[in-house]
Amino acid sequence: MAIQLLATVMLASPAQTAAPESVTISDCYDGDTCRTTDGERIRLACIDTPELRGKRADPVPARAARDHLRGMVVGRSVGLRRITIDRYGRTVAELFVDEMNVQLVMISSGYARIDWRYADQCSWAS
Template identity: 60%
Template sequence: MQQSLLSLLLLAAPAWAYPSVTIKSCWDGDTCTTAAGEKIRLACIGTPELTGPRADPVAAKAARGHLRRMVVGKQVEIRRITKDRYGRTVGELFLAGPHITRLNVQREMVASGHAVVIPKYAKQCPWAD
């Protein structure tokens, strides 16, 4: 009986899981900070800029709001890919839990129209090809 229960639990568990972090805040639509202070740049996507010569503050605030609603205060899985020139971790975030199917945060940002795939970096994310 115990062996069959263990087998059932193993089948129900995800095939893979990444380390988890808690997101404390999001600066814009593609940059967040964890509760531990790690800065995360969402891999493979770009969102409108808040400031600068190509700023689009209305769209940038909408993207930031969408991302915040998805991840702030939540524990998310992270697939760390590399570090960028600013020392931020470049990675993919995933929402997962007992009542939700694993959701790729970057894919959701693109699907919702708040982000676009950056072709130069698309190879880092299998879904972005």
């Protein structure tokens, strides 16, 4: 499964989806939510990571996921494929760095899992 997923990570590029726009990420709140330098909040589509706060909080792996995501995207220009707006007003989107799908990298690295409730939003998740 891990090898198959890694192969999918390597093959998933912006060229295979609608051409993404470019944004710069200023920070990531947790392992699946970032903010652009323009202040737009981005929720990474189709994945779920441990929560930092709340009833389901699991702070140690949540910080690890956040830090891994920050290392990949903060301060970088990334590709953004918009999907929708969620109930909190965040843009739900896929992110791409160096033609790699950030969500797939997070999953293959063990920091995230597919969120099956929303898997239909990403072709690689179905």
